[in-house]
Amino acid sequence: MTDMSAHNNGRVPSGFAADIATDLASGRAADLAELYALNAVDDAERAAIEGYLASAPQAERAAFNERVRQARETLATSFTAEEEPPAGLLDRIMATLPAQAPAAVPATRPVQDPAAVPPVVARPVREASELPVTDELGAARKRRDERRRPQGMRNWLVGVAAAALIALGGVGVGAYVANLNDPLNQVLQAGDVRQATVDVTGGGTATVSVSPSKDAVVVEMNDVPAPPPGKVYQMWLIQKDGSAPVSQGLMDAEALSKPAVVEGIGSAAALGITVEPTGGSTSPTMPTVAAAPLGA
Amino acid sequence: MTALQANRRPVRGPAGGRSAGGASHDPRSAAGTLCLKVMETPNAPNPEVTAPPGTSADVNRRLGGLLEQIARGDQAAFAEFYELTSRRVFGMARRVLIDVELSEDTTQEVFLQVWQSAAKFNPEAGSPLAWLMTISHRRAVDKVRSSQSSTDREAKYGASSQDIDHDSVSDEVGSRLEAEAVVRCLDTLTDTQRESVRLAYYGGLTYREVAEKLNAAVPTIKSRIRDGLIRLKTCLGVS
Numbered sequence: 412m413t414d415m416s417a418h419n420n421g422r423v424p425s426g427f428a429a430d431i432a433t434d435l436a437s438g439r440a441a442d443l444a445e446l447y448a449l450n451a452v453d454d455a456e457r458a459a460i461e462g463y464l465a466s467a468p469q470a471e472r473a474a475f476n477e478r479v480r481q482a483r484e485t486l487a488t489s490f491t492a493e494e495e496p497p498a499g500l501l502d503r504i505m506a507t508l509p510a511q512a513p514a515a516v517p518a519t520r521p522v523q524d525p526a527a528v529p530p531v532v533a534r535p536v537r538e539a540s541e542l543p544v545t546d547e548l549g550a551a552r553k554r555r556d557e558r559r560r561p562q563g564m565r566n567w568l569v570g571v572a573a574a575a576l577i578a579l580g581g582v583g584v585g586a587y588v589a590n591l592n593d594p595l596n597q598v599l600q601a602g603d604v605r606q607a608t609v610d611v612t613g614g615g616t617a618t619v620s621v622s623p624s625k626d627a628v629v630v631e632m633n634d635v636p637a638p639p640p641g642k643v644y645q646m647w648l649i650q651k652d653g654s655a656p657v658s659q660g661l662m663d664a665e666a667l668s669k670p671a672v673v674e675g676i677g678s679a680a681a682l683g684i685t686v687e688p689t690g691g692s693t694s695p696t697m698p699t700v701a702a703a704p705l706g707a
Numbered sequence: 708m709t710a711l712q713a714n715r716r717p718v719r720g721p722a723g724g725r726s727a728g729g730a731s732h733d734p735r736s737a738a739g740t741l742c743l744k745v746m747e748t749p750n751a752p753n754p755e756v757t758a759p760p761g762t763s764a765d766v767n768r769r770l771g772g773l774l775e776q777i778a779r780g781d782q783a784a785f786a787e788f789y790e791l792t793s794r795r796v797f798g799m800a801r802r803v804l805i806d807v808e809l810s811e812d813t814t815q816e817v818f819l820q821v822w823q824s825a826a827k828f829n830p831e832a833g834s835p836l837a838w839l840m841t842i843s844h845r846r847a848v849d850k851v852r853s854s855q856s857s858t859d860r861e862a863k864y865g866a867s868s869q870d871i872d873h874d875s876v877s878d879e880v881g882s883r884l885e886a887e888a889v890v891r892c893l894d895t896l897t898d899t900q901r902e903s904v905r906l907a908y909y910g911g912l913t914y915r916e917v918a919e920k921l922n923a924a925v926p927t928i929k930s931r932i933r934d935g936l937i938r939l940k941t942c943l944g945v946s
Contacts, residue, residue, distance in 0.1 A: 426926075427925075427926040427929040427930055427933075428926060429924075429925040429926060430925075434929075442933060445932055445933040445936040445937065446907075446914055446929060446932055446933065448841075448936070449904065449907045449908060449932060449936065450844055450845055450848045450907070450911075451907040451912070451913050451914045451917070451932060452913060452914065453852075453913050453915075456913075480832060480833050480837075481940050481945050481946070482936050482940065483833055483837045483840070483841050484833060484834060484837045484940075484945045485936055485939050485940040485943060485945050486837075486840065486844070486908060486936075487763075487834070487836045487837040487839075487840040487841075488763060488885070488889060488943055488945065489889050489892070489893065489939055489943070490799070490840075490905075490908050490909070491795065491798075491886070491889070492795075492798040492799055492801070492802050492909070493794040493795055493797075493798040494794060494797050494798035494801050495794055495797070496793045496794065496796075496797035496811065496814055497807070497811055500793070500797075500811060500814060500815065501786060501789050501790075501793070503815065504789070504815050504818050504819065505782065505785070505786065507815075507819065508782065508785070508819070508822050509822075509823070510780075593852060593853055595853075596853075663827075664824070664827065665820065665824060665827075
């Protein structure tokens with residue numbers, strides 16, 4: 412990790428690899444910021460970048476976020492196509508506005524047509540650079556470290572075993588599924604996909620659609636309240652061999668409404684979701700709010 | 708005329724204009740500084756307050772205030788926010804999605820999200836316009852990728868890019884001077900950088916798809932996109 416950030420500061424002018432995973436592994440995360448801001452990566456790559464950043468050193472994350480911010484400002488200034496929207500659209504939107512939920516109270520998500528919900532992976536760590544590096548935070552991290560392994564790991568696996576499976580079996584493929592090439596749909600339409608729904612502490616459920624052949628799981632949150640202010644949900648893969656859980660990215664209130672694709676589940680026993688400070692944590696804060704088994 | 712359209716038929720700025728873009732300035736708002744640079748007036752101490760009406764600095768200031776009101780459930784503020792920005796959101800959705808109904812759906816989703824997420828807007832993390840266009844582009848790209856194959860998208864993008872002349876720049880979302888600065892800065896990119904960035908932005912293509920379309924090596928396209936955006940940022944003085 413330190414090698415990577417050192418390499419990064421010494422910024423190599425070119426030398427992108429063909430794939431994102433290699434770029435990340437060779438310490439080029441910050442150089443992916445412009446591609447990321449431009450949405451020129453696919454969902455799986457976005458997840459890989461976010462997963463990497465979630466456990467990257469703060470300085471590397473901050474450098475990435477700053478470049479993303481600048482790229483977004485640049486795009487908003489430079490690409491300014493305009494077109495008059497259809498008459499009456501504002502009225503139609505106004506007619507559907509849900510009541511504004513007070514910020515502190517978790518709102519129930521409005522019922523949404525699945526077709527209207529684009530497949531998206533956990534949201535970027537946009538706020539990460541704003542993380543106040545305070546003693547309070549350091550203290551919280553220390554407390555977390557103290558109560559982690561081995562006790563934490565054991566709790567986690569107990570939680571997984573106890574998770575109530577509401578549904579298990581073949582998945583009906585939604586009529587809205589359109590594009591076979593989309594990673595999300597590849598998983599949902601795989602012949603061996605199995606689905607399970609587990610309760611989320613605090614309300615709502617999480618549905619996982621697991622496809623061993625695609626080596627991926629689609630996670631969908633249903634009626635899960637927005638994380639408290641200053642917090643995000645973070646997804647983890649719990650490894651079969653008991654090694655440290657691997658972050659799979661963050662979900663803020665916005666990302667909750669969209670399915671997320673987590674790839675590379677072959678070595679994982681379970682998927683866990685925790686509540687973490689904005690920007691994410693390098694290791695999970697126990698207890699999980701949801702955990703779903705991925706095997707068997 | 709938008710920057711993009713102008714870019715297709717390059718218009719040179721006034722002589723010497725190119726050198727105006729530089730990273731040495733410290734603009735609180737790129738737009739305000741661009742205007743000041745062009746007018747050769749000293750830097751104002753607080754561009755947010757003194758930004759000329761119609762520039763994006765001015766628009767962003769207004770949008771920021773409206774977002775605070777929207778966060779408190781103010782529907783009139785929401786309607787005003789829509790009036791100021793809906794042409795941008797719908798215009799971008801149309802470039803990416805082509806289809807009018809899909810573009811309308813996307814626009815509706817974007818503004819619903821504005822209503823629901825206004826409280827989360829953080830001015831320190833970016834301008835209101837960048838925040839809005841980030842939401843919009845993401846939605847449009849997600850929708851186009853889930854509804855059309857990349858081949859369709861490329862074909863449609865090709866068709867749409869010849870049919871873009873009816874763009875109009877409103878006074879609210881950018882002054883003429885800003886538009887000229889953008890044209891000038893886009894002109895500092897190489898043709899291949901410009902094309903790669905534009906294909907990704909309005910074509911909704913991934914870097915891989917851009918590489919296929921341009922028959923170029925994947926690492927090359929990644930570099931072009933990165934370098935193109937950084938050069939554009941530097942020229943515009945985005946800080």
